[in-house]
Amino acid sequence: MTIRSNPALDSLFLNGSLISQSTYHQAMNAALQVISERYANLERPFSGIKVEELTDRMAGLNVCPEAGRDLETSLAEVGRLIAAHSVAVHHPACAAHLHCPPLIASLAAEAVISAMNQSMDSWDQSPAATLLETQMIEWLCDLFQYSGQAEGVFTSGGTQSNLMGLLLARNHFVATRLDWDIQQHGLPPQMKDLRILCSADAHFTVQQSASLLGLGRNAVVPIKTDAAHRMSVDDLDRQLTRLQEQDLLPFALVGTAGTTDFGSIDPLPQLAERAAEQDMWFHVDAAYGGALALSQHHRHRLAGIQQADSISVDFHKLFYQPISCGAFLVKEGARFEAIRLNADYLNPEEDEEEGTPNLVGKSIQTTRRFDALKLFLSLQHLGRARFAQMIEGTLQTATEAARLIAADPQLEAINPSPELNAVVFRYRPQSPHENLSYEAWRDQLNQDIRQILLSEGKAVVARTKVEGASSLKLTLLNPRTTLDDVQAILEEVKQTGKRLEQTKGEGVQHVRYVGTASHYAELS
Numbered sequence: 142m143t144i145r146s147n148p149a150l151d152s153l154f155l156n157g158s159l160i161s162q163s164t165y166h167q168a169m170n171a172a173l174q175v176i177s178e179r180y181a182n183l184e185r186p187f188s189g190i191k192v193e194e195l196t197d198r199m200a201g202l203n204v205c206p207e208a209g210r211d212l213e214t215s216l217a218e219v220g221r222l223i224a225a226h227s228v229a230v231h232h233p234a235c236a237a238h239l240h241c242p243p244l245i246a247s248l249a250a251e252a253v254i255s256a257m258n259q260s261m262d263s264w265d266q267s268p269a270a271t272l273l274e275t276q277m278i279e280w281l282c283d284l285f286q287y288s289g290q291a292e293g294v295f296t297s298g299g300t301q302s303n304l305m306g307l308l309l310a311r312n313h314f315v316a317t318r319l320d321w322d323i324q325q326h327g328l329p330p331q332m333k334d335l336r337i338l339c340s341a342d343a344h345f346t347v348q349q350s351a352s353l354l355g356l357g358r359n360a361v362v363p364i365k366t367d368a369a370h371r372m373s374v375d376d377l378d379r380q381l382t383r384l385q386e387q388d389l390l391p392f393a394l395v396g397t398a399g400t401t402d403f404g405s406i407d408p409l410p411q412l413a414e415r416a417a418e419q420d421m422w423f424h425v426d427a428a429y430g431g432a433l434a435l436s437q438h439h440r441h442r443l444a445g446i447q448q449a450d451s452i453s454v455d456f457h458k459l460f461y462q463p464i465s466c467g468a469f470l471v472k473e474g475a476r477f478e479a480i481r482l483n484a485d486y487l488n489p490e491e492d493e494e495e496g497t498p499n500l501v502g503k504s505i506q507t508t509r510r511f512d513a514l515k516l517f518l519s520l521q522h523l524g525r526a527r528f529a530q531m532i533e534g535t536l537q538t539a540t541e542a543a544r545l546i547a548a549d550p551q552l553e554a555i556n557p558s559p560e561l562n563a564v565v566f567r568y569r570p571q572s573p574h575e576n577l578s579y580e581a582w583r584d585q586l587n588q589d590i591r592q593i594l595l596s597e598g599k600a601v602v603a604r605t606k607v608e609g610a611s612s613l614k615l616t617l618l619n620p621r622t623t624l625d626d627v628q629a630i631l632e633e634v635k636q637t638g639k640r641l642e643q644t645k646g647e648g649v650q651h652v653r654y655v656g657t658a659s660h661y662a663e664l665s
Contacts, residue, residue: 155256169252171213179220180227186235188226189598195226228601233626236615237603239401239429239455243463246522250515251463261295261509262501263487271498274513281454281468284434286447292474294503295467295512299428302453302469304350305480305505307337307393309451309471310422311354312479314392318420324479328355336384338362339395340372340407344426347395362391369560370405372396377415393422398443399430402605402614404561406430409445417448425449428467430561432459436529439536442560450476456516459532459618466512477503531620535562539617542627551635555607562617565607568638574645584611585646590637600630 151158155165199222229235231242259267261274274295282291296302314335315321321329335356339347341363348358362384365376377394384391394416396407409425416423425446431454433439434446446452452470456462471477481502483490488499501507520528539562546566547554555565567587574582587604588611594600603614613634615627 165256168212171216175216175220175224179224180229181231183225183229183232185598186229186232186601187595187598189596190226191596195222198222231619231621232601233619233622234600234630236617236619236622236630237601238616239458239618240616241458241461241618242621243457244461244519244523246519247462247515250518254511254514257511259511261511262504262507263499264492264497267511270511270514271500273517274500274511275498277513277517278468278470282470285431285443285452285454285470287470287472290474291470291472292477292503293468293470294500295509296453296469296504297465297506298457298467299344299426299453299455300346300349301505302428302455302467303344303346303395303424303426304353305469306422306424306426306451306453307347307350307354307395308505309476309479310337310393310424311335311356313422313476314390316479318390318392324482331390332356334388334390336360336362336389336391337393337395338364338377338380338391338421340364340366340370340397340400342366342370342400342402342405343395343397344401344428347426366405369558370400370403370556372407372412374408374411374415377412381415381419391419391421393424394419396423396425396445396449398425398427398433398446399561401429402563402565402607403556404429404559404563406442406560409443410448411445413445413448416450422450423448424451424453426453428453428455429458431455432528432532433561435525436533438529438533456512459535460516460519460528461531461620462512462515462519466516480505534620535617535622538562538622538624538627539564539615541624542615542617542631545624545628545631549631549635551638552631555612564615564617565605565612566614567610567612568634570642571639572642580610582646586638586641587611587613589641589646590634593637593641594633599633602630602634 146156148158151161152164155161202222228240230240259270261267261270264271277295278293281293296305312323315323315329319329319331323329332355337347337351337356337360339361343363348361351360352358362380364380365373367373381391394412396409396412398406398409413423415421427443427446430443431452433442450472454468454470456466456468457464460466487507488501492499500509539559542564543554543557543559546552546564547557551569551571553567553569555567556563567583568590570579570582570586573579577585591602591604591613594602603616605612605614615630617627
């Protein structure tokens with residue numbers, strides 16, 4: 142059978158015609174030029190442009206012109222307005238969030254993914270892609286020492302994975318303990334009594350998931366943490382006793398392998414024991430710390446994770462993948478039945494009977510990108526050993542950075558022995574403020590230091606609060622960031638703090654960045 146396409150549209154869609162492929166090459170080359178000139182070559186982690194100014198510049202954009210225009214012209218405008226004023230995640234002084242520089246191999250994969258545009262919900266939309274994702278999930282299950290009954294699915298990241306973990310936990314508990322089918326009948330009368338336990342430092346998506354699942358945020362019972370910000374098993378026991386006395390129903394225990402602020406890893410073996418004793422679903426949020434499984438030197442920190450009923454792991458953090466890319470793993474693949482539905486047009490029951498794999502039954506998404514390909518190409522290109530070496534290097538840099546901070550009288554180390562690569566600290570006021578207490582003055586200084594460094598484009602540093610006190614944080618994900626780069630950032634923190642103290646926080650001199658990450662000049 143011969144099918145004729147409309148040649149008038151060949152220059153708009155990728156296909157086998159010469160004009161299509163020529164146009165595609167030109168477009169990709171133009172995009173590469175914009176990225177190279179306007180983004181990859183950025184000398185600062187951020188331009189420092191104010192919200193108002195950038196808003197004004199972009200206000201004139203005609204989002205949908207009546208007639209189209211030259212693609213190169215539009216790309217050039219994207220370069221000027223967007224790329225030039227984006228956060229440079231590859232810059233050593235971009236160290237605020239769990240926001241990684243992506244590997245070149247994964248960027249190449251993104252081009253392939255977008256061109257093929259496979260949809261990961263059904264076999265007939267993604268045949269080879271379905272099999273590769275399945276193989277990648279099998280590899281991940283093996284990496285976390287899951288048995289042959291385990292299954293999983295790629296997700297948009299930890300938020301979706303945590304939601305899926307608690308969704309399956311809720312449905313499993315209600316079905317097995319309350320003899321109730323949520324899919325068929327909705328929420329049971331006992332819903333108000335269900336409880337989720339997690340560390341007080343667990344990711345906010347535990348509460349968000351509880352809200353989305355109809356439990357409410359009050360269903361989450363926060364457990365106190367120890368001095369290293371890990372869940373206290375003693376307080377967990379106290380809370381479990383209290384819940385039992387109140388006839389409440391703890392159905393899920395969430396352990397964290399890498400808290401957002403401190404990178405702390407909860408005592409997973411003890412949590413697994415408590416979960417088994419209380420017949421609770423044990424979910425481990427390893428979105429941050431899961432990458433330690435690649436390292437022979439550090440994987441022991443994840444001991445006990447193989448006992449989890451489900452695991453969240455992100456690849457757009459320490460696996461250096463472009464956003465978004467994560468996975469959700471379940472120790473017993475049959476648990477996915479709690480969310481599986483069949484649609485005649487998509488994944489009919491006959492397909493399952495014939496063994497045709499349709500991944501939509503394991504996801505709360507329908508249309509999904511072929512994100513497994515970028516992780517696959519990255520693993521192929523680097524290999525496990527080099528991946529592990531990069532991760533280990535960032536942990537070492539964080540350890541050395543914490544030592545620098547602890548030894549500096551102008552700074553205060555909040556976690557002098559970081560478990561991963563997040564380093565929390567404060568600037569110490571060197572002189573008092575006549576109208577503020579020491580604590581209030583310290584809080585103001587640290588808040589202003591962070592904002593000034595961002596507005597001057599010198600460094601992108603995170604802010605957080607520890608026991609109510611404003612603090613700064615370096616998240617040292619970037620393997621290219623050296624201790625010299627960290628020293629340069631800390632020096633800027635101190636110099637900015639000094640200037641603020643001299644003006645009592647009322648005004649500072651403008652600082653212009655003039656060179657590499659360790660070369661700054663101050664202008665009055």
